[in-house]
Amino acid sequence: MQQVAQDAAPWAFNHALALYRGHAEIVELGPVLRRAREDIDELIEMAVQRAAQRETWETIGAALGVSRQAARKKYGPRS
Secondary structure (H helix, E strand, O other): OHHHHHHHHHHHHHHHHHHHHHHHHHHHHHHHHHHHHHHHHHHHHHHHHHHHHHHHHHHHHHHHOOOHHHHHHHHOOOO
């Protein structure tokens, strides 16, 4: 039994060290992952706003009897 414990000791130590290092890397990634989540939330919000704008131009175009692109071109903001 003592031989088994001696044989397993280096493996157990290396395994514990790998877990510790992995935890440290995860802790270091925390702010990066948080910022990435914020960026993803911003992109989703922008996509929703663009979809809402597109739907608005489709509604305006339908009311005028023209396409969304034509309504936006004629009545949209000037660049």
